[in-house]
Each structure stands twice: as C-alpha cells, then as structure tokens.
Amino acid sequence: MFTEADLDAIWLTLRLATTVTLLLLIIGTPIAWWLARTDSWLKGPIGAVVALPLVLPPTVLGFYMLIAMGPNGVIGQLTQQLGIGLLPFSFWGLVLASVVYSLPFVVQPIQNAMQALGDRPMEVAATLRAGPWQRFFCVVLPLSKPGFITAAILGFAHTVGEFGVVLMIGGNIPQETRVVSVQIYDYVEAMEYGQAHVLSALMVGFSFIVLLGVYGFQRQSAGMLGVKS
Template identity: 65%
Template sequence: MTLSDTDLAAIVLSLKLAGTVTVILLVLCTPLAWWLATTRSSWRGTVNAVVALPLVLPPTVLGFYLLVAMGPQGFIGEITTWLGLGTLPFTFTGLVIASLLYSMPFVVQPLQNAFLALGKRPLEVAATLRAGPLDRFITVVLPLSRGGYVTAAVLGFAHTIGEFGVVLMIGGSIPGETRVVSVEIYDHVEALQYANAHSLAAIMLVFSFLILLGLYSVQSRSTASLWPSR
C-alpha cells in the first residue's frame, strides 16, 4: 500500500474540511435544533423539510444549483463578488459552504432528538431555582444532551468526509484546495490506476467503519448504563 504526496494532501484536506464543517455546524445547528424541538410555529414543518432535503436529493441536484447560484450570474455569486470575495466554486470556502448544506441534517436531527428527549421537566425545575434562559440552556440542556452532540459531531464529520457528488461538481479538482479523498479516488479510477485507488479506498473504508463503531459502542454503553438507574 503506497500513498503519494497528492494522496496525503487529499487526506489532510478532507480532514480539514470535515473538521471546519463540523465545528460550524454544531454552532449553527444548536439554536436551529432547539427552535425545531420547542416551537409551536406553523413554520416548523417547512423548516424541518428544508433541513432534511439533502438527505433525499441526489448530490448532483445540490451541486448543480450551487454551481449556478455561486457563479458570477447567480445570487450568491453576486453577493460574494460585491463583498470582494470573488466567486466561490473551485475554492475551499465554496466547499465548506456546500458541505454545510449537505451535512446539516446529520447534525440537526440528533440534536433535535436529544432536546426532545429532554422534555420540559428539567427546565421547569431549573426555572424554579431562578436560572435564567441562557443559564438553563448552558447548565442543564447542554450537559444532558451530551450524547446528542457526540452523535451529531461524528455523523456530521463522517458524512462530510464521505461527500463526493457535490464536491465533484463545484470543486474543479485543485490539489490542496478542492481535491478531497473521494475525488482523488475517482481520479485514480478514471486514470485506470486501480492500485492507488485501492489504497485510498481501503483507508476510507476502515476509517469510516472505525468512526461508526466508536459511535455505536459509546451509544450502547451510555444506554446500558441508564437502565439500572431507571
């Protein structure tokens, strides 16, 4: 198994992309998931549906619209050009934005479920102890939703690592900038260099399995430890 310099660059880039996206998503999705879990607004169904769209849409749809929207004539492209940022396709920033959309349901949904599972009771108790809303959220909700955050972070990270279609459509395969592992594997296959593709693909397979194995064993341990106390 041999890895070239471009393979290593692709691995580093994938990890950097997934790390950046996961951190941003955890911050962005916390208020969103909280709102979705607690609101009685009639917009809830609509927002839920929009967030879940990337789960069912083919990446080609998302990639195609992003390419058009982030282009010079697209509305995102016009905004970014006006801000002096240029256009986003073929840049790392562009990939981050695309991945935020693409991986969002994998972060929002575990958080939403964790908040729902919490129920009103702990918050009401905290309120009787004169904890303000922010205080309640930080000292009660966050610690009790730890499991949800772990799941959200792991799934968001793993899903971004596994992203392919969208990156292929807006990336342009630039080494160190947009050529992530999945694209590098694809390029190897296209160039008929199957041995190189094998090495990277095997790493991806083992890595993804280990991440999920880690997640599920942590999950089953925490549920198992809950049983005696109930």
C-alpha cells in the first residue's frame, strides 16, 4: 500500500514532529510561565509575537525563514560563523522553522493551565518553605499537567500537518526534508491520485484521532478539576 518513499516520508515526519515537540516543551515552558505570571508591559508584545504563527500565512513565515537562514540573513550568518553552514534544505532547518511555526500551539495551553492555577498553590507552598525552584517543579508543573499534555499533542500534530513552510525551505530531499504533506502534494501534482489518497486518508485518520484524544482528555481533566473545586 505504501511505497518505500512513503514510508521514508512518514518516518521523517514522525522524527521531525518528535524533535520539535520536545524542543518546544523545553523552550515553551519558561515563556508560558513568564507570560502567565508577569505584569510587565512586555506581556502584550511578547504574547503577540508568540501568537503570530497562528495568523500568518505559512508562505510568509517560510519566505522570511528562507531569507533569514540564507547567506545574507541573520540566522544564516550566525550558523555560518558557527561552522554549521546554511540551514535551509536540511532536517535541522525544518526543525528550527517548525519550532517557530508550532510555538503558539505549545505555549498557549501551558500558559492557560498555569494562569488557571492562580496564586494560591504558590503561596501555600511558600508557607511550607518551598523555594522558588521547588515551588515551580513540585507544585506548578504537576498541577499544569493537563496543559502540558494538550500542548505536546497539539505541537506534535501541528508539526505533522505543516506544509507551506516546509515547501518554502525544504527543497524536497528524500529522508531529509520530504515530509508526508510534501509527498502528498507531489502525488497530486503528478496526477497520481491513488497514492495521494492513501497518504491523505492516513493524515485525516491521524488528525481525527489526535483531536478526539485532546477533546476527550480535556473533558476528563475539566471533570477532575470540577470535582476538586
């Protein structure tokens, strides 16, 4: 049913989405924490920057990424000086672009969960002599778990569904940048509709199950919170 190229694309997509999700959880957590707690005037601007990929067309993002990572771009000059070379047309180029692209999908659920906690648990922990780090790791993180799970699932799924950005900076290299969505696009363009159907159906099924999981999980955790309060 799947050709070898399809399997390569599926495997690459899974690797990309996993890498991006892990990175985003690491990068997104402090951003979400800061956004959830701060009263700084910067909250608005930073929050807006994080949310930009939600509203920007992927072509805009991809186009600026291509320029920024290029030999004359800010990122391109940095990576060249570090001896990494240029990032477009490489797996790590896609990782970087996807981290930006999926950032709001990870930051926002975590931020919402942290905001919902309020000050109370932190104050209680402080009276029990928990230091700031201890309060964060032993109180905030466990209590925000539903937010983290939603964030991880959405970040993963959104990266799997990424297309426009990959098209702009990928260069369609097998096992490196040819992800499932690009493979489908190629099939459709080449009028190989049969193969396109197989992969497309897989994507529809995958996306449905993911969203079903997210909604099921949210209902469950909302119910849990309801019992507690």
